[in-house]
Amino acid sequence: MTAVLEVEDLTVRFYTEEGVVTAVDGLSYRIEAGETFGVVGESGAGKSVAALSVLGLIDSPGRIEGGEVRFEGEDLLSMDESELRSVRGDEVGTVFQDARAALNPVYTVGEQIAETIEHHLGYPPSAARDRAIRLLDRVGIADAETRYSDYPHEFSGGMCQRAAIAMALSCDPELIVADEPTTALDVTVEARILDLLAELADEFDVAVQLVTHDLGVIAGTCDRAMVMYAGEAVETAPIEELYYDPKHPYTAGLMSAIPRVGDDDDRLPTIPGTMPDPIDPPPGCRFHPRCPFAEEACTRTDPALVDPETGEAATLDDDRAAACLEYTEGLSGGLDYSVEVAGGTGEHVEKTIDERDEGGPDE
Amino acid sequence: MSLRRFVVRRALSVVPVLFGVSVITFGLFHLTPGDPVSQLVALNPDVSAAEEARLRERWGLSGPVWRQYLAWLSNVLVGDFGRELRTGRAVSGILWRRLPETIVLGVFGWAFAIAIAIPAGIYAAVNKGRLGDVAARVLALSGVSIPNFWLGLLLILVLSLYLGLFPVLPPSRLPLYHPETLRYLLLPGVTIGTAAAASVTRVMRTSMAEELNEEYVTAARARGLPERTVVFKHVLRNSLVSVVTLAATLTAGIVAGSVVVESVFNWPGLGSEFVRAIDRREVNVVMAITLVTAVAVVLANLLADVLYAVLDPRIRYD
Numbered sequence: 001m002t003a004v005l006e007v008e009d010l011t012v013r014f015y016t017e018e019g020v021v022t023a024v025d026g027l028s029y030r031i032e033a034g035e036t037f038g039v040v041g042e043s044g045a046g047k048s049v050a051a052l053s054v055l056g057l058i059d060s061p062g063r064i065e066g067g068e069v070r071f072e073g074e075d076l077l078s079m080d081e082s083e084l085r086s087v088r089g090d091e092v093g094t095v096f097q098d099a100r101a102a103l104n105p106v107y108t109v110g111e112q113i114a115e116t117i118e119h120h121l122g123y124p125p126s127a128a129r130d131r132a133i134r135l136l137d138r139v140g141i142a143d144a145e146t147r148y149s150d151y152p153h154e155f156s157g158g159m160c161q162r163a164a165i166a167m168a169l170s171c172d173p174e175l176i177v178a179d180e181p182t183t184a185l186d187v188t189v190e191a192r193i194l195d196l197l198a199e200l201a202d203e204f205d206v207a208v209q210l211v212t213h214d215l216g217v218i219a220g221t222c223d224r225a226m227v228m229y230a231g232e233a234v235e236t237a238p239i240e241e242l243y244y245d246p247k248h249p250y251t252a253g254l255m256s257a258i259p260r261v262g263d264d265d266d267r268l269p270t271i272p273g274t275m276p277d278p279i280d281p282p283p284g285c286r287f288h289p290r291c292p293f294a295e296e297a298c299t300r301t302d303p304a305l306v307d308p309e310t311g312e313a314a315t316l317d318d319d320r321a322a323a324c325l326e327y328t329e330g331l332s333g334g335l336d337y338s339v340e341v342a343g344g345t346g347e348h349v350e351k352t353i354d355e356r357d358e359g360g361p362d363e
Numbered sequence: 364m365s366l367r368r369f370v371v372r373r374a375l376s377v378v379p380v381l382f383g384v385s386v387i388t389f390g391l392f393h394l395t396p397g398d399p400v401s402q403l404v405a406l407n408p409d410v411s412a413a414e415e416a417r418l419r420e421r422w423g424l425s426g427p428v429w430r431q432y433l434a435w436l437s438n439v440l441v442g443d444f445g446r447e448l449r450t451g452r453a454v455s456g457i458l459w460r461r462l463p464e465t466i467v468l469g470v471f472g473w474a475f476a477i478a479i480a481i482p483a484g485i486y487a488a489v490n491k492g493r494l495g496d497v498a499a500r501v502l503a504l505s506g507v508s509i510p511n512f513w514l515g516l517l518l519i520l521v522l523s524l525y526l527g528l529f530p531v532l533p534p535s536r537l538p539l540y541h542p543e544t545l546r547y548l549l550l551p552g553v554t555i556g557t558a559a560a561a562s563v564t565r566v567m568r569t570s571m572a573e574e575l576n577e578e579y580v581t582a583a584r585a586r587g588l589p590e591r592t593v594v595f596k597h598v599l600r601n602s603l604v605s606v607v608t609l610a611a612t613l614t615a616g617i618v619a620g621s622v623v624v625e626s627v628f629n630w631p632g633l634g635s636e637f638v639r640a641i642d643r644r645e646v647n648v649v650m651a652i653t654l655v656t657a658v659a660v661v662l663a664n665l666l667a668d669v670l671y672a673v674l675d676p677r678i679r680y681d
């Protein structure tokens with residue numbers, strides 16, 4: 001398997017008036033061709049910043065301070081703006097959280113898709129228009145030909161997100177970065193959009209980096225996932241293993257707090273405590289103030305990401321990695337938890353809803 | 364709603380406004396005490412009451428107010444604004460001679476304002492917080508704060524008197540389309556446009572800076588569009604929406620400013636005529652100019668509404 005994206009030791013800092021925030025701290029991961037890779041964490045974990053940094057879309061006061069982002073072997077961080085632009089939108093598509101806000105309100109939805117196609121693929125306007133209409137149709141917009149000339153405010157939220165997916169796919173990308181693509185949508189629409197994304201990823205053979213705070217979203221769609229906490233990766237695993245055999249106490253905590261699709265309840269994890277102050281993170285393991293297994297050693301040593309079987313430093317190629325002292329020094333109390341995930345993985349999506357929406361008022 | 368239907372509907376909604384404008388204009392002048400006849404009479408104690416009544420009759424100043432209004436309005440609708448009391452000249456003739464002068468001045472002022480303000484606003488927003496932005500903001504603030512009569516006098520003093528770059532006196536009536544007129548137009552045009560340029564720069568900068576933070580901008584960049592497409596195609600059109608809103612208000616300011624500026628530069632437009640007419644209590648002239656001005660402002664607002672809808676499709680749905 002070849003990797004589409006390899007991120008190594010990425011560090012992003014924000015220079016704010018209150019102090020320097022290290023939003024992403026030495027993050028490494030890889031995404032293989034055609035796979036769907038989840039990035040999970042509470043808000044503020046740095047997952048969206050990481051995703052945007054990959055595309056060079058971090059604005060001041062944010063700065064990428066180090067690391068490498070290799071897309072198909074080429075380092076994006078050393079590219080100049082114009083080289084980077086030829087990758088963005090062409091080989092890497094992006095889907096944002098609030099699809100309506102991501103569309104320019106004064107141009108029609110179709111125009112904006114066609115604009116991308118004209119720009120990257122050099123299509124003449126009429127051909128770009130045809131391609132845009134075909135894409136709109138493919139993502140399930142009924143009557144795409146007419147809808148092409150609709151403005152974003154004439155689309156429902158779900159339709160906007162469908163259009164955004166069409167736009168992301170418009171130039172046959174190798175990778176789609178989806179940043180909380182369904183958070184702004186209601187649950188039934190969310191399920192449909194996730195299904196669509198999975199289906200199209202398969203059909204277009206495109207890798208997806210799915211950034212979300214919602215483990216339920218990851219479960220149904222991803223092949224592998226990475227859990228982030230306070231700017232760092234704490235665990236990476238194939239999705240089944242992540243659910244049934246989490247190696248990091250934080251992941252285990254998230255599992256017990258997993259909301260199921262259809263729940264209207266508070267979707268935030270119920271691990272006691274909150275994310276540490278990003279300006280002044282705690283010493284040692286950043287999770288120790290909230291970790292039920294924390295010991296004295298945890299306040300001193302920052303655990304490295306290691307292979308939990310061998311305790312050796314994890315490399316980009318490892319599928320399984322966790323950052324807890326248990327796997328290097330051994331904790332006197334050990335990690336003592338068991339995981340029960342109700343309903344298992346992958347079945348959280350209400351499969352009964354499969355008719356194509358016509359863009360009713362609730363979507 | 365299609366754009367055309369929107370325009371038609373807006374245009375129709377202007378009709379009652381224009382009617383209101385005519386009522387107010389007429390009302391203001393006829394409710395102020397001391398009509399021109401009593402003023403004339405006061406100067407000449409020999410005028411008999413009968414003669415006074417005859418004068419009133421002739422100038423349409425007798426009878427109940429509503430009848431006077433209707434008579435005035437029906438004349439105005441066919442372009443007859445009555446006569447000057449002293450000279451007997453037709454007011455419409457004065458309007459037709461003076462209006463183009465004022466329009467040329469106003470349009471030039473606007474063109475100057477737009478030509479300066481839009482690029483300056485864009486530049487300041489894109490370079491927010493840097494030196495160029497600070498300079499643009501300081502200049503804009505001064506532009507807003509300087510009264511235009513003072514600016515006009517200063518320009519005359521420095522550029523015309525000291526440096527001799529521009530003629531001081533008004534054109535000895537070269538026709539407006541004569542290229543030479545441009546030299547005379549420059550100073551009053553700049554004077555009248557400066558305040559508008561300053562306000563537009565400020566609004567342009569603020570709205571552009573706000574728009575640049577919108578998610579669709581990040582999304583457009585994520586689509587790999589070049590920065591100039593992002594700024595000039597995507598952001599500019601959105602920012603112009605607030606500029607157009609402001610422009611309607613500023614047009615009223617330019618119209619009002621023309622009274623002062625035309626007097627300072629002795630520009631033979633409606634503004635200077637207005638001042639002269641007030642001096643001489645030429646009611647018909649003052650009313651005609653007030654009405655024309657009010658109508659111009661109403662039409663400017665209509666134009667702004669239409670532009671607004673052209674720029675932002677969401678407006679058409681209200």
Ligand code: SF4
Nearest residue numbers: 285288291298324325
């Ligand atoms: S290193 Fe310590 S504090 Fe951190 S996760 Fe492991 S047990 Fe908890």
